[in-house]
Amino acid sequence: MAQEIDVELVHVTKRFGDLTAVNDISFQVPRGSFFSILGPSGCGKTTTLKTIAGFEEPDEGDVYIGGERMNNVPPNHRPVNMVFQQLALFPLMTVFDNVAFGLKMARVPKSERKERVERVLEQVGLKGLGDRKPGQLSGGQQQRVAIARCLVLNPTVLLLDEPLGALDLKLREQMKIQLKQLQHQVGTTFIYITHDQSEALVMSDRVAVMNAGRLLQVGAPDELYTNPQDPFVAAFVGENNDIQGTVTGLHGDHVTLDVGPFQIAAPVHPQMTVGSRFHNFIRPEKMVLLPPDTGRTEPTNQVPGLIQDVIFDGAVARAIVELTGGQQVMVLVTRTSDAPLPVRGEAVRVAWEPRDAHCFPLE
Amino acid sequence: MKSLHRSGGPRQKSRIPWDLVIPLIPLLLWLFLLLIFPHLRLLMLSLMKRGQKSLAEGGIFLGNYLKPFQDPDHLFIRVFIRTILFSLINTLLTLAVAYPIAFYVAKVVKGMRKFVLLVLIALPYYISELVRVYAWMNILRETGFLNYLLVDVLHVMSQPVEFLYNTASLFVVFVYSSVLLMLMPIYSSLEGLPDEQLQAAQDLGAGPLATFTHIVFPSSLPGVTAGFILVFMMNVGDYLIPNLIGGKNNLWVTEMIYNRFIVSTNWNLGAAYSLVTLVLTTFVVWLGLRLTGQTLRGVFSEQ
Known part of the structure; x- marks a missing residue:
């Protein structure tokens, strides 16, 4: 049986002036999987993610989400949500209002909104913190608000742009495990961007390795480690x-x-x-x-x-x-x-x- | 061991912390000489009869403070209310003009072009307000540039019209001269709003209007309020524009004060009018903040 595909990129190219940030990349993300895009900074992974989110339009190629072509569909009309690198929580709103924001935009009735926000806050372990402002939370808690804010909308795909980058090492180790567990629990497809190969190997079902705008290899972490198809992959993934x-x-x-x-x-x-x-x-x-x-x-x-x-x-x-x-x-x-x-x-x-x-x- | 006692010894505790006081001297001088002292002097003047030498000599006289409310036809009260009302309208107009510009410069333009735009916006304010008002008079008067354009170049009108000395021209020049004061605080609060927050709002399903009402405007509110207070107070206290542009029908509260000081040379009465205006205007600002649920501390401190 063929696995259902949530996100598919077909020959996507994105240029900024003379720079080709993303060079002819194609991959498929199966439904319910934890998919990572791994590469050094400046390799084009964030541009790839923004192309999926809709903040960038590809110069060439097509983006499919849930089987539908998404080119020229603005971000607010795509069934994906994004956890930003700097989290981008709304500092003037409470945690509850941050999480409720998307539901409010979708004109979900107030009582249902409250119920769904409280359920997702419990899911990410933030029960009872709804009245706080983001500034009053720890780094790890803010992280979870950013994730909850997306998950409450039941997106087809959750995009995460190096969300652990701002955390200290110990918290990062904890969050790695928690993110993986959360993904299992909710079953949503995650596309995760990172330059940290250990994050990618620990959490992912499949990893795409990128360098200099090109997609070098896509595979399970074990496959990339034991059978690299490219010298960059061999050197970048694990010690060699x-x-x-x-x-x-x-x-x-x-x-x-x-x-x-x-x-x-x-x-x-x-x-x-x-x-x-x-x-x-x-x-x-x-x-x-x-x-x-x-x-x-x-x-x-x-x-x-x-x-x-x-x-x-x-x-x-x-x-x-x-x-x-x-x-x-x-x-x-x-x-x-x-x-x-x-x-x-x-x-x-x-x-x-x-x-x-x-x-x-x-x- | 000896060196341990050198810096924190008990003898040093009672001394004046000169390292803190010396840098504060310019600020204290400025506050005292330019703010506190003149206002104390005004207060003293207002509490004396005309011709009285000092407070010790003839005692406190409160009659000056009754005068503003005893004018024939309630002139002061009417002029004061109009000054407040027109200043409010003008501040709103200025906000409407300044906000889109501030947003454009803060969030749309990047890099060198942003710098150039800011310089271009600020450049006219390097010139004295008087000169700028005269420039406007040159544009608006009967033989001025606007009439030349409409009558001689475009042939839209057959006869030149006097655009000066009416309420519309008053607002035009007022808005022009207030835009920078409104724009800068809004610009700086929008500058502090990360682009990611706008993207996040959009990502969560918000269209442009919802992003503006839920994210952009709330985070620029401190700037808007600061600009509002600055422009409003400057407009109420302006003398040049109402006098030179507004004409006889737009008597401003400052002109009344001027008349008491200079025309009737009654400094004691003028002082009382000034202080009554100051107190009433401050009350209006306080009321405005209360009605919109804000505090001065919230406006002028970060978050």
Whole structure:
């Protein structure tokens, strides 16, 4: 059975003068999902969101919400609501009036209005705070007012523009979980904009990664992490080590990559020819540290190095190793036994299997 | 340990905090010399008979304060009521002219063009009010620019008309000279309204009119009230425009005070008229704030 699609962008392009903020992007957001658009600041994600909300009109392409084409429909007539980055609560109105505003605009009768506002305030955990002014609430509570103000209108889609950006770290961690739970509870489709990959990975069902106006990859967080389709995605989502080199030999199931001070084996990429330059990404948890003098031949790639630093973090530790030739890599050390952690200055060998790496052409 | 006592020792507590007082001296001087002292002097004058040298000499005389209410035909009361009424109408007209401009400059125009517009709006006010009023007289008089335009250029009228010295010309020049005072406070309160709030209102289903009545106007209200009070008080207290433009039928309360001081050279009576006007006008402003449910503190402090 085909999943119902709440929002669809088809070849949307938006330019501001010479700058192409959004460059030919297409994606679908399934009903009831938590969909994130992840990318560094200035990548065009906010413009994309504003195009869905109706504050920007695409120069090319179409926006569909709930199956209907929305081009040239003004924001107040679209079945989407937006939680603004700076929240944009109305400071002169009480919390109740803020939440009731949209219902008032829709001319919902007063008694029904009161009932719906109180229900949604309870839903977001703000029961009894309706008489306060937004300025009298904490950052997290204001956040929830902004969400309640939208949810009370039962929008097809809720758009969130980096709503956690203004909060401090601890509150942000709490709100991540709460937002995810809230989304499950109300079942509304969320489109969430963030530059923080951890927010996107923790909360989302699907993530779209954007850079420089282009949509690079759309997938489940796990898919993006384990199977990146683009060097930017590989580097941006999660921690990664990028060891770059020139292809010197093609051997069918693997290639030889000349890094300079050493040679490694790497997986095959269709565009590889002898002499072409490639990224080779290996996750920190896919690398292991071996003693310098062991006779082991597994894993295949073994590069000598010196421990620069060890960052201890409870169950795991991160070792920063300087490989022969000077490049630094990060290796995740899982503490499964009582084996001592490596110490600074220790000589080691960093080892990994070529099949765990991902290669992309270097531009 | 010694250094700990240097800054907060008990000996320093009784001293005058000069670091606070010295920067306040210009303000205190200004308040005293230009506001408190002249008004005290007016109060003293008003409590003395004509020709009396000092309060100690002849005692307190309240007769001057009865005079404004004993004019033949209740002249003062009628002039005062008309002054208040015309000033109110003019303030409303000024608001109607200034608000769209303030909104346009604060919310529609961006960047350098905003700066240029603000300079252009403020530029005429670099010139003395007297010169600007004379410029208007040049435009409106029988041999002036407007008549030249209508009679000689456009041929709309066959005969030149005297546009000066009537109530309409009074309002035109009044609005012109008050626009900046109304515009600036409204501009600054609209400037402080984030664009996101307008977008949020629109996103929640509000059309342009609803966004204006629910979001824009309420947040500009402190500016509107501040501008209203400034323009209203300036209009009531204006002398030049009613005198030069308004003509004989538009006697202003300031002209009556002027007449007491200069024409009848009765400073004691003039002082009493001034103070009665001040008290009554302040009462009108207070009443206006009460009727619209506002406080001065709300208007002149933020939020």
